[in-house]
Amino acid sequence: MKFKFLMIMAVLLLFCTTISSASAAHVYNITDNSYNKYFNKSGYINNTSIQAGDTLDLSGTIKNKNMYIDRPLNITSSSKTAQIINGTITILSSGSGTSVSYINIKNDDHKGIVIFESENNTIKNNTIKVNENQESYAIYLHDSRNNKIVGNSLTTTGNYVTIGILLYASDNNEITSNKVNTTGTGVPLPYLSSVTLSQEIGAIKEIFPTYSILLLFSSDNNITGNDVVLKSGLSTPTAPTINCKNSMVGVDIYYDSNNNTVTNNHIKVIGNNPYSYGLGVLGSYWGTSNSSAENNVFSHNTIDVTGSHFASGFIAGLNSLNTILSENTINVSADSYSYGVTLEASRGSTIFKNIITTKANVNYAVELFISHNNHINENKIYPSGNYSLGIGTYNSGSNSIIHNIIITNGDNSAPQISNGEAIPAGNEGILLYLNSNQNTVEDNIISSSALYAVNTTESSHNTIIKNYLISAGGSKLGDAAVARGTNDTVNGNYGGSPIADFTLKTTKSAPLTVQFTSRSIGIITRWTWDFNGDGKVDSTLQNPTYTYTKPGKYTVKLTLTGPGGTDFKTVNITVQPDTTVPVAKVNIKGGLYNTTKTVTLTATDNQDPNPKIYYTINGTTPTTKSKKYTTPINITKTTTLKYLAVDQAGNKSPIYTQKYTIDKVAPKVSVNVKGGSYKTSQKVTLKISEDGNIYYTINGTTPTTKSKKYTTPINITKTTTLKYLAVDQAGNKSPIYTQKYTIDKVAPKVVKTNPTPNATKVPLTTPLTIKFSENIVKGINFNHIRLKNPIIPKMVDITLSIQETTLIIKIRSSLYKNTYQLYVTTTAVKDLAGNIITKFPSIFIFILGFVILSKLLSRC
Incomplete structure (x- = not known):
């Protein structure tokens, strides 16, 4: 019992330890600003708190920063906003097990994601655009295994080496469901005997600069379900010259690359290049035999190649052994030469159940060049053009050509052009040329526009039996449609009755x-x-x-x-019944606007190219009896637009509603303190007449919507010119308002008096003046200014006036020669800001008709 208890405790402790370990992962938010907290200047992680299994959650735009990952991490963007500009994510060996997802990478002269000597990484649902001048790769695997490249959108452009996905010495990787868009260089290039891919790889012989997906020395990889689009950077269709041999391939496998599977991909190649290829495999470069490419499988792919001068759907090159090309749809067209499938010094290949269509001046739907022991079975082969050869061979033996349907459609309407091809152009269904011996042609259906359906005159010991053969416009049937070679076996061939297909x-x-x-x-x-x-x-x-x-x-x-x-x-x-409802779209969504809007409605459907749209503009629910949309709708006032789409099968879309508020009235702004002169700081509050924003400046410049937005009262502490405008939610703008505030906290001072101090012989009728340091106005005790004879005592009749900075006192009655006193309180005058005089330096005293300046007698 005690033992059981200890066992249970041990299990619980183990369970708790596991839970604790799993829950220990941390999330680190990486932005452009926080990057330096976690990475050094070279891009390596410098924060020891980031541990294996942690998450780097990227957001916003991160510019000119690389990331070298040396521990297994989850790199993602939970907000789906992360965008790396001119920065590469490189996963190193110690970073094996890393996941990178939902990152947008846009690079000039930088690779997108590099997996370097690393394994078990997942690159999923990223968007990568790379435009690098010399070596442009969206994703690059170097000596890496067991990685998954899934669901990414990859766009690669460049001026020299341009490759969407590159695998070098990398095995057991999965490349699935990616969109790979590649545009090759627009610079004409001569023939290149080798191309340098990177500093680590060096120069590789007999490769081209442009591929969508390229495997070098890589085996056991699975390339499935990808949408591959490859385009030429040349602007116009270009024929080959000594200075222009530009070539490109959709998916290619090179040199000691074995057991790879390429299935269910759509490969589209559109080329102004002289040479364009869809798929390929090559075991060795010419003149060597020390490497091979064996047991590679290409199946269930759709391959569309449109070339300018030369186009090829599939080519298996030197030392490509036991290649399987099965159940693919291959469509190839070019101006001059079109090749559907080419076996070039290839052995043991199986070409099975493919549909091969070619169109050009000269066609080789299937070509074998020094290729032996291959099986070409159950294919449908349709070349069409001036010269349309179904299957042509050169010095190729022991091949079986069985159960194929071959219809050649060559009209010989133009002179044959010279292309240096070892096999002469023609319209035979099958041409076994120049030492193509011991081949078997059996149970095929062949219709040829040439004189003979099968021509073996340059070869020997071939077997042509049990085929349906018709040629020469129907004048040659069966055995008669065979141009025999030496020691051929020809029997059991027939023709005549039509075969429906x-x-x-x-x-x-x-x-x-x-x-x-x-x-x-x-x-x-x-x-x-x-x-x-x-x-x-x-x-x-x-x-x-x-x-x-x-x-x-x-x-x-x-x-x-x-x-x-x-x-x-x-x-x-x-x-099948059409149960898919159409979708209606509007060019301008409902909302608040300040101008009349012209609304356009469109509808799309999976079947009906022109679904009908019905609508109302009074808020009622539309039906098929409502007004049918034919022209754009002008929304001139606040309106509720409702609409639905109906396809020809009667499927109705949901009812869409767009509410438009047309507001053409500009907002107004009120202010609590108007401009003027003030002796204290002012707190200015602005208020808009409706929902919207106020923008302002305090330096006299004209405000715009990029100016400071008003949120709290504005403190005016010094002389300031405040300008502001309002913008409502419809975008209407108020006029620009201006308030000029003069903040004057300095009291006015007496700077001059008349008469001056100690003046004598001053006439009794001379007005008295006091000049101040600034303009003044009447204060609350302005009318309390007094001129007094202290001896009588009696007040003198005077008049008071102000002219800008000067107080003027005029005597209205006759004075006696005597002593008089002038009383002026500190609140009698003030400046324009309201500051009062703090003190007077003196009063006037008149003695015997003369005025002299005496000591101040003032009161508040």
Whole structure:
């Protein structure tokens, strides 16, 4: 019992320790301002408190700062606002196990994310844009394993080496569901025997500067579900010259790279380059055999390559061994030369169940050059152009070509152009050229516009049996459609009756429009189509279009008639009901505005290219009986706009509501203290007449919305010119108000009197004046100024006036020669700010008709 108790305690302690350890992870907020707290100037972590398993939560814009990660961390942006500008995240070996997610990286002359000799890292849901002059990589793995690159949006541009994702000596990595957009250099480049990728890698022979995804010396990687777009930086279609050999590849695998899988990717290459490729694998560079690329698989990809001079869908190069290319859709077009699949000194490859379509002046839908023991089975091959060769071989033997459908469509409408190709251009279904011996051609369906469907005259010991063959406009059938080589076995080939086949392109659901394209072969005099299985002929066109208006299951039947007989093919089509509602959008959302708004409504739908929109502007709920939207709506006053979209299947969008308030009236601002002269500091309060903001300046400059925003009363402590304006929520601006405040805390002083001190012989009728240091006005005791004969005693009749800085006292009655006293209180006058005189230095005394200055007798 005691033992059990101890065991239970031990388990509990272990559990508590685990919980404590797991909960010990910390979150560190990294911003542009806080970066230096956690990283040194070189970008290495300098904060010892950051431990393995902690989170670096990035936010805002972080400029010109690198991050070297030397411990496993979670680097993310919980706010989804982090943007690194001109900074690289590098995960080092000791940082293995790091996760980087939801970071936006935008770099000039910097790589995006580098994983260097590290493993078990996850790079997920990041947006990376890189434009580096010499070596532009969005994500770069160097000698790294077991990493996951998932769901990232990658854009790479540059003037020389430009690669979206680069793997060097990196194994067992997963590259999944990324959007990889790459634009190559716009600078013409000559042929380059080697390209230097980085200081660590050095020069690599026979590679190009531009790839969307490139693997070098890397094995067991999985490249799945990526959307790859590769474009040329050249502005116009360019033919090759000695100074321009620019080449680019969507996804390529090089040198001792084995067991890689490339599946379910969409690879789109659009090239003004002279040479454009979709997919490729290369085991060795020419002249060597010390390396190989083995057992790489390319399957279920869609490869679209549009080139200017030369375009290729897939190429397996020297020492590419046991490559599998299966169930891909390959579409290649170019002005001059188009290659669907090329095997070049490649052995043991399997080309299986691919649909290969090429279009150019000269086509090689499938080409084998010194390639042996390959299997080309169950493919559909459709070259089209001036010269359209289905399968062409040069010095290639022991290959099996079985169960393929090959339809060549070459019209020989232009002179053959010289391209230095070892295999001459032509329109044969299969051309086994120059020592292409001991190949097997069996059970294929071949329709050729050339004289012969199969031509082996330059080779020997080939077997051509059991094929459906038609050529020379139907005049050669079966064995007669074979131009034989030495010791060939030719028998059991047939032709004559038509063979029905067609492809179709559809939209997703009812109403379903289907484009039918006949891929039938043979001599055909009539096509009849039954689109709905009712036994009636719906069309006699070769390539008709039909629309299914109702959901359901339908059987499509194509029946061919020709002099050799009839044939038919049926395909079942399921038309799903359209239950997807349309989406309506508005160019100007509801809100507060100060001008009339012109509102445009648009609608999109998965089926209907032109859904209808119905709306009201009086706040009522719209229906299909409401006004139909046809032109933009002018909102001139406060309005509630409601609208919905309806597609042709009757699906209705939700009802959208936009409330527009049109306010064209400018706000007003009131102030509690108007401008003027004041003897104390003033606290000025501004108030707007409606919701909005007030902006102001106190230096006399004109305020704008970038000026200081008013939030609290403004203290005016010195002479100040306050200017302000208001902006309401609709954006209306008030006029600019100006208040000039004079803050004068200095009392006026007597600077001059008339008569002057100790003056004699002053006439009795002369006005008395007192001049002050500044302009004055009447104070509260202005009328209490007195002139008195202290002997009688009696007040003298006087008049008082002020002229700017001067107090003037005029005597209205005759004076006796005597002594008089002038009484002026300190509150009799004041300056414009209200400051009163603190004291008078003296009073006037008149003696016997003369005035002399005597001591001050003043009172408050």
